[in-house]
Amino acid sequence: MIDVESLKKLALLGAMHRPVKSSSNEFAEYLSTSPQTAARRLQALEKEALISRKIVPSGQWIIITKNGTRELQEEYLEYQNIFSREREERLLIGSVITGLGEGQYYTALDGYKTQFRERLGFEPFPGTLNIKLDNQSLEVRKKMVGGIKIKGFAAQNRTFGGGKCFNAKIQEIGGAVILPDRTHYPEDIIEVIAPVNLREHLSLRDGSEVQIELC
Amino acid sequence: MIDVESLKKLALLGAMHRPVKSSSNEFAEYLSTSPQTAARRLQALEKEALISRKIVPSGQWIIITKNGTRELQEEYLEYQNIFSREREERLLIGSVITGLGEGQYYTALDGYKTQFRERLGFEPFPGTLNIKLDNQSLEVRKKMVGGIKIKGFAAQNRTFGGGKCFNAKIQEIGGAVILPDRTHYPEDIIEVIAPVNLREHLSLRDGSEVQIELC
DNA sequence: ATTACTAAAAGACGAGTAA
DNA sequence: TTTACTCGTCTTTTAGTAA
Numbered sequence: 001m002i003d004v005e006s007l008k009k010l011a012l013l014g015a016m017h018r019p020v021k022s023s024s025n026e027f028a029e030y031l032s033t034s035p036q037t038a039a040r041r042l043q044a045l046e047k048e049a050l051i052s053r054k055i056v057p058s059g060q061w062i063i064i065t066k067n068g069t070r071e072l073q074e075e076y077l078e079y080q081n082i083f084s085r086e087r088e089e090r091l092l093i094g095s096v097i098t099g100l101g102e103g104q105y106y107t108a109l110d111g112y113k114t115q116f117r118e119r120l121g122f123e124p125f126p127g128t129l130n131i132k133l134d135n136q137s138l139e140v141r142k143k144m145v146g147g148i149k150i151k152g153f154a155a156q157n158r159t160f161g162g163g164k165c166f167n168a169k170i171q172e173i174g175g176a177v178i179l180p181d182r183t184h185y186p187e188d189i190i191e192v193i194a195p196v197n198l199r200e201h202l203s204l205r206d207g208s209e210v211q212i213e214l215c
Numbered sequence: 216m217i218d219v220e221s222l223k224k225l226a227l228l229g230a231m232h233r234p235v236k237s238s239s240n241e242f243a244e245y246l247s248t249s250p251q252t253a254a255r256r257l258q259a260l261e262k263e264a265l266i267s268r269k270i271v272p273s274g275q276w277i278i279i280t281k282n283g284t285r286e287l288q289e290e291y292l293e294y295q296n297i298f299s300r301e302r303e304e305r306l307l308i309g310s311v312i313t314g315l316g317e318g319q320y321y322t323a324l325d326g327y328k329t330q331f332r333e334r335l336g337f338e339p340f341p342g343t344l345n346i347k348l349d350n351q352s353l354e355v356r357k358k359m360v361g362g363i364k365i366k367g368f369a370a371q372n373r374t375f376g377g378g379k380c381f382n383a384k385i386q387e388i389g390g391a392v393i394l395p396d397r398t399h400y401p402e403d404i405i406e407v408i409a410p411v412n413l414r415e416h417l418s419l420r421d422g423s424e425v426q427i428e429l430c
Numbered sequence: 431a432t433t434a435c436t437a438a439a440a441g442a443c444g445a446g447t448a449a
Numbered sequence: 450t451t452t453a454c455t456c457g458t459c460t461t462t463t464a465g466t467a468a
Contacts, residue, residue, distance in 0.1 A: 011297045012361040023451065029334075029364060034444050039452065057451060076298055079291040082226045118273055119236045148236070167233055215232055238432065249463050254433065272432060 004075055006031060006041045007050055007064065011072055016064045023059030092140055092190065092212040094133040096204045100184065103128030103191060111153040111160055119148050120165060120176050124193035128178070131210060133188045141190065169213045170194060171202050177212060219290055221246060221256045222265055222279065226287055231279045238274030293360045307355055307405065307427040309348040311419045315399065318343030322408060326368040326375055334363050335380060335391050339408035346425060348403045356405060359394070384428045385409060386417050392427060
């Protein structure tokens with residue numbers, strides 16, 4: 001485990017851009033710890049090539065290396081991911097189409113139903129709403145990562161594949177986008193489930209435009 | 216020390232916006248650690264009111280609380296400070312006001328004076344310059360994180376609180392902004408110290424506009 | 431399958447010491 | 450003053466167990 005805490009403190013002191021002068025005693029106060037611990041942490045960071053030091057009689061000059069900067073940038077990226085999820089990057093827009101009719105069969109299977117109930121918090125209405133995404137939303141869809149994993153299983157002498165779910169709101173109705181690991185559909189078609197019959201509830205027909213907000 | 220690592224991982228799973236389902240086993244894989252450690256960390260986060268959990272037979276539903284979100288935001292702010300230090304984001308603009316007159320007393324106390332000398336590199340003129348920030352600068356002030364810690368202490372049968380300092384230049388004069396941990400002032404009022412009498416030196420009166428550049 | 435507890439092993443911490 | 454050791458202590462981790 002790398003000591004990102006100490007590295008971050010050094011960066012806040014400006015050590016990413018120029019060498020900063022400090023001593024273990026001084027740095028210990030920044031970290032609210034003992035000089036020994038501060039010294040050991042600096043040694044460790046140096047050993048991992050995250051900082052580079054020059055020891056002088058009155059302390060040490062410290063600068064963060066390329067490696068260290070990269071480490072901090074990755075950390076920063078994670079926080080950006082957490083906090084700056086622009087609405088446009090969470091919005092899927094498309095039009096309702098009629099699918100292959102498989103959704104009704106699959107969503108009714110206990111193997112899936114129990115997982116949906118457990119992991120999404122609702123039991124889906126049997127059937128999926130198929131949406132053909134517009135070009136811009138296709139890009140959003142391609143960037144969808146993580147999600148809630150649904151496991152495959154075996155039943156009735158065949159296997160049923162797994163997939164990923166993403167909590168979403170379909171015109172204010174709480175539901176989920178499901179992305180099967182294997183599917184017959186092209187990439188610009190997604191399937192949506194919800195606790196209610198979306199077609200009826202939202203008076204949708206083929207061609208109706210819908211907005212789905214990932215959350 | 217709060218376990219920001221685990222909290223961040225939960226946020227990346229989306230637990231800031233809705234409850235996410237996980238188990239200690241599953242979460243352990245995210246953290247690359249053992250299920251016991253994962254479970255203990257979740258317990259600790261719950262104890263500190265950073266997350267809230269609901270244990271179910273198949274795992275647990277986890278959501279990050281207001282407290283937890285605040286904690287992550289502060290962490291994020293630090294990284295923003297590291298990577299985007301635009302001049303506008305380091306500039307505090309406001310007007311001189313007359314404070315409660317406490318500054319003169321506090322800055323003269325040995326308990327603070329020695330810390331200022333050691334950690335800031337100068338001994339402050341007794342007295343603080345109080346600045347009422349404009350709206351834009353208030354946003355800058357809210358994002359000020361880290362800083363140089365000044366410890367509280369006990370003397371004369373009472374306690375004196377700690378705070379944080381930020382090196383700054385007040386119209387080319389080297390000084391510091393001090394943010395006490397506890398203060399009677401509202402958030403848009405800051406106190407500035409310097410080795411000289413700023414009011415005299417810069418010919419300031421109440422209402423004079425000053426620019427303070429954090430550095 | 432879970433969570434939570436216990437106890438041994440591993441690791442981090444900080445006082446003391448030397449250079 | 451420094452940094453960098455050693456060594457005893459304390460904390461954290463993890464395997465094992467119970468519910």
